[in-house]
Each structure stands twice: as C-alpha cells, then as structure tokens.
Amino acid sequence: MPLYEHVFLARQDLAQAQVDALAENATKILTDNGGKVVKTETWGLKSLAYRIAKNRKAHFVMLDVDAPPAAVAELERQTNINEDVIRFMTIRVDAHEEGPSAMMRREQRSGRGERGERGDRGDRGERSGFRARDEEVE
Template sequence: MPLYEHTFIARQDLSNTQAESLIEHFSTVLADNDGKVVESEYWGVKTMAYKINKNRKGHYAYIRSDAPAAAVQEMERLMRLHDDVMRVLTIKVDEHEEGPSVQMQKRDERDSRRERR
C-alpha cells in the first residue's frame, strides 16, 4: 500500500486532550478503511505565520500512515467537514523516515541545551 504523511492544524481553543483525541479519531477512520497508522505525533500549540479563521495559533498534529487511497480520501473528507480542523496537508512518500519527525527533534535539541547551562 502507498505511504502517506498527514499534517493538520486544529483550532487553538481546544484542550490538548481534545486535540490528541482528534488524532485518535482520524487514525480509527484509516483503520476502519483497511489502512494502518505507522506513527502519530502531537506537536502542540504553535503560532502560525498568518491568521486562519481569525486564529493566530493552532494545535499541530502529524500522522504517518500506510493506507489505500480510498481510506486517505475518506479521512481527508472527514477532516474538511470537521469544525475543529482548520488546515490539512497530505503527502505521498516513497518511504517513512526512521525516528521522530523534524519538529520533535528540534524540541529534543532545545531540552538538551537547557541541561548544559
């Protein structure tokens, strides 16, 4: 099956648990349509470069999946209909990278720099 990477932004007024439950919800949509979630990450609340729907910040989430195209289309359709999701980006990749994403690596590097002080 094809490999995909999905990134979406949820509204800033959600709690962290609600944003993480969105990841679980869309993961089950993929699983129900014969797909498989390889890895998912919650990146936290980040400031956006420009306002989207009058929001300056948003909850960022990332999902790596191994799913058929029909499952991805269904998940994207449900994301577009969901009121809490502001933006969606899906990319088809040849292979998934090992380890955490670049966003999570930056956070780890910041934590190690604080320890040295």
C-alpha cells in the same frame, strides 16, 4: 500499500484531550477503511505565520499512514467537514522517517549554542580586510 504523511492543524481553543480525540478519530477512519497509522506525533500549540480563521495559534498533529488511496480520500473528506480542523495536508512519501520527525528534533536542540563563533570578525567586531583597504586610499 502507499505511504502518506497527514498533518492537520486544530483550533487554538481546544484542550489537548480534544486534539488527541481528533487524532484517534483519524486513526479510526483509516483502520475502518483498510489502512493503519504507523506513528502519531503531537507537535503542540505553535504560532502561525498568519491568521487562519481568526486563529493566531494552532495545535499541530502528524500521522504517518500506510493505507490505500480510498482510505486517505475518506480521511480527507471527514477532516474537511470537521470544524475543529482549520488546515490539513496529506502527501505521499516513498518511506516514513525513522525516529522523531524534524519538528520533534528541533525542540530537542539546545538553541544557538551549537553554532559557535562566525570567524569573519576581528577583535573589535570589524570585518577583516576592511581596515587595510582604507589605509591604502589615504
């Protein structure tokens, strides 16, 4: 069977239990139609880049799916009807990602401390080579 990733955004005013119920409903739709959900990740309540249906934030949920195309079509049909889901996207993938997704790994990192110094700045924050060019002009 083909492999898919299905991500949906739920309204910001829903409780986490309601978001989990939406994910369980999607899992039930897929299993009833001959598919299965390999992994479910809840990415949490995140800010949106722009407003969608008067929502500034949304609950993000991703499902790794192994199902026939008819089951995915039924999932998309049901998701499109649901008022609590403001956006969704399903893509076909060659293989599911092992371990946590990129969104989950982002939360585990410890900020900017891993990047280190830039290396192109002098002691006083000046770019290297800038002073030498000025001195030659004079």
